[in-house]
Amino acid sequence: MKRPRIALSIRAxxxxxxxxxxxxxxxxxxxxxxxxxxxxxxxERTLAGTAQAVATALHDRPRLFATPPDPIAFFAREHIDxxxxxxxxxxxxxxxxxxxxxEGLSRTSARIWVIDRDGTVLARAGTLKAAExxxxxxxxxxxxxxxxxxxxxxxVLEQPTNEFRDxxxxxxxxxxxxxxxxLAGILxxxxxxxxxxxxxxxxxxxxxxxxxxxxxxxxxxxxxxxxLAERNRxxxxxxxxxxxxxxxxxxxxxxxxxxxxxRIRRLRDDAERAIDEHGRVxxxxxxxxxxxxxxxxxxxxxxxxxxxADYAGYQEKMAxxxxxxxxxPIAVVRSSLDNLKESQxxxxxxxxxxxxxxxxxxxxxxxxxxxxxxxxxxxxxDAERIGFDLVPVVSGCIEGFRLVYxxxxxxxxxxxxxxxxxxxxxxxxxxxxxxxxxxxxxxxxGAIEIRLDSAGSQAQLSVANDGPPLxxxxxxxxxxxxxxxxxxxxxxxxxxxxxxxxxRVITQFHHGSVRAQNKADGTGVVVTVALPLANS
Amino acid sequence: xxxxxxxxxxxxxxxxxxxxLRRYGYEVTTxxxxxxxLAAFGTRLPDLALVDxxxxxxxxxxxxxxxxxxxxxxxxxxxxLSARDSDLDIVSGLRLGADDYLTKDASLPHLAxxxxxxxxxxxxxxxxxxxxxxxxRGPLSLDLKRLTAQWRGQRVDLTLTEFWMVHAxxxxxxxxxxxxxxxxxxxxxxxxxxxxxxxxxxxRKFLALDPGFDRIATVYGMGYRWGE
Numbered sequence: 001m002k003r004p005r006i007a008l009s010i011r012a013x014x015x016x017x018x019x020x021x022x023x024x025x026x027x028x029x030x031x032x033x034x035x036x037x038x039x040x041x042x043x044e045r046t047l048a049g050t051a052q053a054v055a056t057a058l059h060d061r062p063r064l065f066a067t068p069p070d071p072i073a074f075f076a077r078e079h080i081d082x083x084x085x086x087x088x089x090x091x092x093x094x095x096x097x098x099x100x101x102x103e104g105l106s107r108t109s110a111r112i113w114v115i116d117r118d119g120t121v122l123a124r125a126g127t128l129k130a131a132e133x134x135x136x137x138x139x140x141x142x143x144x145x146x147x148x149x150x151x152x153x154x155x156v157l158e159q160p161t162n163e164f165r166d167x168x169x170x171x172x173x174x175x176x177x178x179x180x181x182x183l184a185g186i187l188x189x190x191x192x193x194x195x196x197x198x199x200x201x202x203x204x205x206x207x208x209x210x211x212x213x214x215x216x217x218x219x220x221x222x223x224x225x226x227x228l229a230e231r232n233r234x235x236x237x238x239x240x241x242x243x244x245x246x247x248x249x250x251x252x253x254x255x256x257x258x259x260x261x262x263r264i265r266r267l268r269d270d271a272e273r274a275i276d277e278h279g280r281v282x283x284x285x286x287x288x289x290x291x292x293x294x295x296x297x298x299x300x301x302x303x304x305x306x307x308x309a310d311y312a313g314y315q316e317k318m319a320x321x322x323x324x325x326x327x328x329p330i331a332v333v334r335s336s337l338d339n340l341k342e343s344q345x346x347x348x349x350x351x352x353x354x355x356x357x358x359x360x361x362x363x364x365x366x367x368x369x370x371x372x373x374x375x376x377x378x379x380x381x382d383a384e385r386i387g388f389d390l391v392p393v394v395s396g397c398i399e400g401f402r403l404v405y406x407x408x409x410x411x412x413x414x415x416x417x418x419x420x421x422x423x424x425x426x427x428x429x430x431x432x433x434x435x436x437x438x439x440x441x442x443x444x445x446g447a448i449e450i451r452l453d454s455a456g457s458q459a460q461l462s463v464a465n466d467g468p469p470l471x472x473x474x475x476x477x478x479x480x481x482x483x484x485x486x487x488x489x490x491x492x493x494x495x496x497x498x499x500x501x502x503x504r505v506i507t508q509f510h511h512g513s514v515r516a517q518n519k520a521d522g523t524g525v526v527v528t529v530a531l532p533l534a535n536s
Numbered sequence: 537x538x539x540x541x542x543x544x545x546x547x548x549x550x551x552x553x554x555x556x557l558r559r560y561g562y563e564v565t566t567x568x569x570x571x572x573x574l575a576a577f578g579t580r581l582p583d584l585a586l587v588d589x590x591x592x593x594x595x596x597x598x599x600x601x602x603x604x605x606x607x608x609x610x611x612x613x614x615x616x617l618s619a620r621d622s623d624l625d626i627v628s629g630l631r632l633g634a635d636d637y638l639t640k641d642a643s644l645p646h647l648a649x650x651x652x653x654x655x656x657x658x659x660x661x662x663x664x665x666x667x668x669x670x671x672x673r674g675p676l677s678l679d680l681k682r683l684t685a686q687w688r689g690q691r692v693d694l695t696l697t698e699f700w701m702v703h704a705x706x707x708x709x710x711x712x713x714x715x716x717x718x719x720x721x722x723x724x725x726x727x728x729x730x731x732x733x734x735x736x737x738x739x740r741k742f743l744a745l746d747p748g749f750d751r752i753a754t755v756y757g758m759g760y761r762w763g764e
């Protein structure tokens with residue numbers, strides 16, 4: 001029976017199913033993106049709040065804006081281009097009074113400007129570049145993780161940096177959509193990328209009202225670094241967890257799948273081992289005690305095999321049982337006929353008597369054959385094994401066959417060297433008897449060739465006969481009890497299909513194997529018995 | 537008139553055997569079970585008993601009956617008659633003291649021949665041996681009247697079948713006796729396996745007396761031969 005080999009193991013299938021979980025990182029990315037948006041909004045609101053708070057402190061204080069324009073600031077504004085060339089430095093506060101007020105309101109990472117309608121910087125506090133916090137002490141594991149997986153994150157994620165060009169330093173004062181909005185009287189926020197593209201600066205501008213006029217603008221600025229760092233941290237943590245889950249999950253699933261498939265493989269091997277190539281149940285099948293479906297499958301395999309073995313046993317015992325049951329009625333018939341023979345019979349009755357006797361003889365022959373098979377099985381259990389030379393046994397048998405079957409053309413050349421096997425010579429003679437009787441019958445006057453030789457660690461005995469080839473698919477069943485492949489309608493001696501069964505039983509007793517096959521040219525059949533040599 | 541007891545549960549066989557043996561001139565009583573037979577044996581022993589092993593539901597009833605009959609008399613000839621013919625049954629039957637064992641395949645004339653032989657044997661057991669009935673083959677001596685065998689002067693305890701087989705082999709030493717000849721001479725119809733186990737048992741009995749015994753040779757594919 002040819003079965004397709006496993007192309008996709010359960011392990012591979014489960015790993016394939018596991019790819020579904022690759023959606024997890026994508027979900028993580030979505031989540032982190034959302035988080036970033038929320039953080040940005042919060043940052044803008046905070047900056048707007050800061051700007052508003054500062055503006056509130058400066059509302060309706062015209063005196064603060066009465067200061068004449070600072071000549072230095074004016075000069076500075078006039079020479080922006082020079083400063084661009086000579087290196088950046090921020091314009092100083094023109095109004096110390098305002099500077100004092102906003103100094104108290106400023107935060108570490110935010111920068112606050114107060115400018116008047118002309119764009120003149122009245123005051124400035126804070127810085128965009130926060131001092132870097134000292135790195136926390138790391139364990140070895142964390143350091144290793146940072147060196148490997150952290151490196152990967154650095155490649156993928158945009159990293160916050162303090163190394164960016166502060167455009168305000170070159171432009172002198174913030175000017176952007178937010179400032180314009182605030183000058184128009186509306187609280188505005190803005191987000192811009194620095195000219196070198198290395199950082200994002202978020203700003204909020206709030207108008208300063210004096211009466212119903214906008215006299216100045218408060219601008220609160222901050223880099224996006226905090227949000228970026230926050231986002232990166234969230235991303236990394238999330239990914240670390242997802243990776244760990246994926247890793248542990250796939251390891252666990254692989255282990256589980258391996259365990260499952262090893263159990264199934266074991267079940268398959270057991271099931272294959274339990275039945276030999278003749279389809280007979282070889283040994284007791286050890287059913288699993290597991291409480292799941294595989295255990296259940298194993299148990300039902302076990303019970304199927306047990307039933308099969310029971311059936312095979314029943315079939316093999318059938319001959320013995322039948323012969324036993326038939327004996328008594330046959331004895332009744334025989335003793336009745338024997339008695340009848342003693343009485344005075346008419347000539348007619350004598351004819352019937354003779355026919356009845358003939359039928360009885362045939363019945364007895366069948367019975368004897370059936371008994372022979374049954375007795376053989378019994379006698380094997382206490383048969384003695386000895387080491388003996390096959391050659392004289394086989395040669396002797398063939399001498400006998402030439403006497404018994406004078407018409408048969410039996411070709412045989414005895415090997416010159418001894419072929420020693422372990423077993424019972426009587427049984428081998430019985431085996432030869434069955435094989436040759438079979439061959440003689442099928443050859444029907446054709447040639448029979450018997451070969452005996454040793455190859456490797458085995459003795460090979462083959463009996464080839466001319467005659468009809470075996471019907472397809474019967475080669476293995478031939479050796480079963482009560483299986484005969486003779487064409488129906490044959491008369492003469494009855495056939496029970498026990499001869500080759502006896503051959504098989506004797507071969508098994510000698511730990512050998514037997515097979516039947518058609519000759520290559522289809523002109524006959526070869527039965528080959530292989531027996532292990534004694535000293536191997 | 538000699539009295540034969542038949543213990544057999546199958547009525548048709550019982551009746552057929554009884555009629556046939558009456559025709560041979562024996563007085564026959566029949567019993568269908570062990571209790572009935574034992575009760576009758578208690579009052580009067582038969583001259584020969586023909587016992588079936590399975591007696592109805594009493595699967596080994598024949599074995600038990602034989603044991604009980606042997607306890608009553610050590611000399612009454614007992615023949616087992618059974619549908620079974622496994623080696624185990626034969627060995628157990630003979631060990632219990634049966635003189636012969638026949639399967640129901642045996643024909644009535646065969647049975648009658650055995651019965652008369654057994655009677656002869658028990659009758660002549662005490663009479664002095666007559667030289668003309670002795671076959672001598674080296675250390676083997678067969679008394680054809682008494683149907684007893686001796687090996688180097690010691691008696692070999694053979695059943696009737698075994699004695700006839702030894703006789704068939706030893707009569708023409710060196711000649712191969714095939715299965716059919718042995719069956720004919722021993723008045724049995726059996727398969728080759730049974731012949732083989734009979735020969736094995738015979739060898740064992742001789743070996744028990746003489747560990748060097750090797751006179752019965754197997755000629756594979758043909759039969760057996762008595763070596764000189």
